[in-house]
Amino acid sequence: MKKDFERDLFAAPKLGRRLVNWLRDHIRVAHEVSKNVSLELFGSFLTWFIMGLSLSFPAGLYLAHLNAEKVEGLVGLKGGVAIYFQTGTTESEIAIIQDWIAQNPELELKEIRSSEKAFVDLMSIISDQTEEPSILEGIDHTVLPASMLVELPSGYDERRLAALKAEIEELPRVDFVAMQYEWLERLAAFQSLIENLWILSALLFGLASVLVTSISVSFAIRSQLEELKVFQFLGASKRQGRRPFIYLGAIFGIGGGLVALFILAVVLSVIEPSLSSLYSSYGREAFIVGFDLYFSLILILSCMVLGIIGARLASGRELDNLDDMIA
């Protein structure tokens, strides 16, 4: 046995051996922590529930943000430009503008209204609304300008819109350009509001989750202080002392993420009928985008990271002075 004592008192084992030991220690800790959590399921569930409740709010807002982005496409909302020509513009002159639009892939020509058609439409409106349609008889039918309706894709900001308007106004025989984009701007502002809200709430509720985990882990550490002192004097490193609590934080986070997913699933199933009737009023079928496997994994992983941060903060605070307690 004496041969054993010839080893260096301070030497760590070789890297390969340390890696194997490190892996074995992780397996042991993961097993022990899972066992402890399963034995104290009620206490763990409270932490999961508080975390889940906190994180379902920003996660729900994120889904709302994603879906608000899709609203335009889902209900067929697009911006438009009405181009009015000078009176007397000929069909061949209008065809030149038509070619210009065809060359621009972002623009889609929806309708060309000649001055005659505009006059007929006006006559039709007047005859519907007055009992004296004859008042327009004798008026020159070319008095109204020809016009063109062009559809724009979403995502145009104010600067691009102004540039497009100026460009169209420079085209020959164009008299006036009306941009029909205000409602899309309102939608964009609404989307931006939701985006800011979900980011802000993610920060605030994320912080709350870190604090909740930190407090729960602190309690766990305090209840195992005697055991930790024993570990310390048996030669466990600081990392080994922290490891069970990092795992505990990760488990709290994963549980919180699962609870958040469950809450979101319940909320979505509750609001589904209202959404269906809203979407069907646009002749579309209702469906929520974003609530999928990828979203679920990201949510669970984010919660796990928050749990680990909380555990790291708690273990750093509680375990720093453990050496002083060895008696």
Next chain:
Amino acid sequence: MSQTPLISLVRVSKKFGSGQEALSEISAEFHEGTVTYVTGHSGAGKTTLLRLIFGADKASRGKVLAAGRDIGKLTIAELPWYRRNVGVVFQNPNLISRRSIFENVALPLLIDGEKLSQVEKRVRGALSRVHLAGRENLFPYQLSIGEQQRVGLARSIVRRPIILIADEPTGNLDPELSRTIFGLLSEYSATGAAVIVASHDINLVRAYKGREFSLNQGRVITNDE
């Protein structure tokens, strides 16, 4: 016995925040294969001395050297590796109540990341050495104080440490159990380890072969090297 001492204290003093000097200018050497009994009344500085050797405290002045290295200058990363070579027995065996005897004794090996087959073999060996074979599956509360102390001893030697320190290991035991523990500690030195035992029980100490190192108010009064 090798020429180079395993542990050396070089003019070590320890002062606490209150200004009270627990150790004053202590110099001593502890060699492999020897038993040293650190004696003295309560407050003499025995526990402080052991804490310095273990690396739980740092000397205010002087050096505590282990195999030539100053323990006070070990980094946080180095200290656990050193401690894995030092077995510790306290007056209170510090067993973990929710773990079985086997699990308590296995802890040092699990911390090291030993293979489970190796852990099992060595735990059984250590328990057998302290005459507790067959009690592996019991829990600490099912054992007497003397048996618990022996479990603490088994845990401290299961790694086969090169240094074994014991702080009043018989403080809570009756004379017969005390002799059993002292006998086991003394036996362990035969493996080549340096065994350092702090005790206030002079009569018990003198019944065993070993060096006596007496402290009084932080100063050495006997060092029969």
